[in-house]
Amino acid sequence: MDRKKRIDAAMGRVKADLVFKNVNVVNVFSEEVVTTDVAVADGCVVGLGSYEGVREVDGTDKFLCPGFIDAHLHMESTLATPFELARLVTKSGTTTMIADPHEIVNVCGAAAVRYLLDATEQLPVNVYLMLPSSVPATAFETNGADFTAQDMAPFWDHPRVLGLGEVMCYPDVVAAGDAIVEKLNAAEAAGKQVDGHAPGLTGRPLQAYAAAGVRTEHECTSFAEAAEKLRAGLAVLVREGSAAKNLTALVNGLLDSKLPADRFLFCTDDKHLDDISREGHVRWNVRQAIRLGMDPVAAIKMATINAARVYGLRDLGAVAPGYRADLVLLSSLKKVKVEQVYKDGVPVEEALAACRPAPVPDALLNTVRFSPVTAQDLRLPVGETAHCIEMVPYQIVTKHVVEPVPSENGLFVPNETYAKLCVVERHGRSGGIAVCPLKGYGIRGGAIATSVAHDSHNVIAAGDNDEDLALAINQLKSMGGGYVLVSGGQVLGQLPLPVAGLMSTDPWEDVQRNTAAILKQASQMGIPYHVDPFTSLSFLALPVIPELRLTDRGLFDVVRFAPVQEEQV
Numbered sequence: 001m002d003r004k005k006r007i008d009a010a011m012g013r014v015k016a017d018l019v020f021k022n023v024n025v026v027n028v029f030s031e032e033v034v035t036t037d038v039a040v041a042d043g044c045v046v047g048l049g050s051y052e053g054v055r056e057v058d059g060t061d062k063f064l065c066p067g068f069i070d071a072h073l074h075m076e077s078t079l080a081t082p083f084e085l086a087r088l089v090t091k092s093g094t095t096t097m098i099a100d101p102h103e104i105v106n107v108c109g110a111a112a113v114r115y116l117l118d119a120t121e122q123l124p125v126n127v128y129l130m131l132p133s134s135v136p137a138t139a140f141e142t143n144g145a146d147f148t149a150q151d152m153a154p155f156w157d158h159p160r161v162l163g164l165g166e167v168m169c170y171p172d173v174v175a176a177g178d179a180i181v182e183k184l185n186a187a188e189a190a191g192k193q194v195d196g197h198a199p200g201l202t203g204r205p206l207q208a209y210a211a212a213g214v215r216t217e218h219e220c221t222s223f224a225e226a227a228e229k230l231r232a233g234l235a236v237l238v239r240e241g242s243a244a245k246n247l248t249a250l251v252n253g254l255l256d257s258k259l260p261a262d263r264f265l266f267c268t269d270d271k272h273l274d275d276i277s278r279e280g281h282v283r284w285n286v287r288q289a290i291r292l293g294m295d296p297v298a299a300i301k302m303a304t305i306n307a308a309r310v311y312g313l314r315d316l317g318a319v320a321p322g323y324r325a326d327l328v329l330l331s332s333l334k335k336v337k338v339e340q341v342y343k344d345g346v347p348v349e350e351a352l353a354a355c356r357p358a359p360v361p362d363a364l365l366n367t368v369r370f371s372p373v374t375a376q377d378l379r380l381p382v383g384e385t386a387h388c389i390e391m392v393p394y395q396i397v398t399k400h401v402v403e404p405v406p407s408e409n410g411l412f413v414p415n416e417t418y419a420k421l422c423v424v425e426r427h428g429r430s431g432g433i434a435v436c437p438l439k440g441y442g443i444r445g446g447a448i449a450t451s452v453a454h455d456s457h458n459v460i461a462a463g464d465n466d467e468d469l470a471l472a473i474n475q476l477k478s479m480g481g482g483y484v485l486v487s488g489g490q491v492l493g494q495l496p497l498p499v500a501g502l503m504s505t506d507p508w509e510d511v512q513r514n515t516a517a518i519l520k521q522a523s524q525m526g527i528p529y530h531v532d533p534f535t536s537l538s539f540l541a542l543p544v545i546p547e548l549r550l551t552d553r554g555l556f557d558v559v560r561f562a563p564v565q566e567e568q569v
Contacts, residue, residue, distance in 0.1 A: 223253020
């Protein structure tokens, strides 16, 4: 940092590197929109007033706001490597991402953390990591690698490690379990943040969770839940991803209440390239909030300074002297129409042109290992009734229903109401296979399979016949992970994801195009519009989201936090 240059430019003794002339500045401190010049020097905003610059941008009738911050996401869920993701999200104004890499760490352990830190070091977007707290998420599934408090220790001093990632094992926290308490103590000793993940937690368990040091929550699906967690001291991350869409409920509740918005932030959590390319990234959250009636400045604060304050990013989130010149120039404030994005005062396209993607280490490749599956392996004996996972439109929560299902000769037979859901352990550890009925997925005439299955990322598949299911599952093994769509014994589409079975090394445009083609084909196979064929499927193995999930070890009742026993039918 050249502090002298910054001071001299602020005083007008030297020309600033860049000046936005006569621009409407969104001031997140005064909550005003003020027309003025904005001077940038040495990658930093140095002054608002009247300035001259080596380079000048006419900001007449335009708006300048801070770069958007995604307060919680899993980069792996976009299917793109960090370089390709940076190319995409910066187009719509995201300049900072706070990433929890628990997806890839569940597959590859500490090697994945090292890769992501290295791969994001030189990118023209600020990428901070939260160390995964729950790897594996529970003891009721099989993942590829553990990530213990000892594994975390080498990373605490890294300047871009902000804290402990979403603490999904909230029953362990409430029970004061030794393993999670050790991780919480390590985070506190390092002076780091702790993120939460506790859907539906209330009353004394919530108080205990907050007392343990958890400071955020991104799983609120109702405003009543958000308000209770806010009162317990948690910052509420308003999520709008591809499968979990909570923004409308939370923003409407916030607008109807008298509660302050300064502890509400925006995040995407899990959002596909197709949605990001079509809607934008955090920019979409801001626009949707404005559409619901939120003041534009308040919405922009939720995407900028609110997140910066919660995560201790002292030089981000504002257009003000001393703050980094991560800036978004808008041609429309209400529509959040992005015209240009600047990273440290440089147009992001110029900064990206000087970057190259980091190589992927061998430890993150060839991670899909299981014995070939046959149709006979997927048969499901049933009685008069069966435990079923029922999907909830637009949400990743599910319902646990026990009801009659179609059968023949004592075996479950899928129909237009019930598909067959399968999970196959793919890390070469247990060889487990589990099957159950799935209500509301709607697929007919084929099967879909993916190695993206939160959080242990075993193979998960859904279909209406065992032959296509087995073909789809085995095809994933041959391609090293990814997405597969099968019908009538033929592979209709596939997307290889060779990096841990989660990410592609191809340009994001190619990944998006291939994904869109598969999604279009999937929609023609009966999957309803309110179900994302792959993203919704990928959450059905996550045993920390209510009410019922399927892991490689069988059905798991999240409410009871215990495996489902056959005698419970």
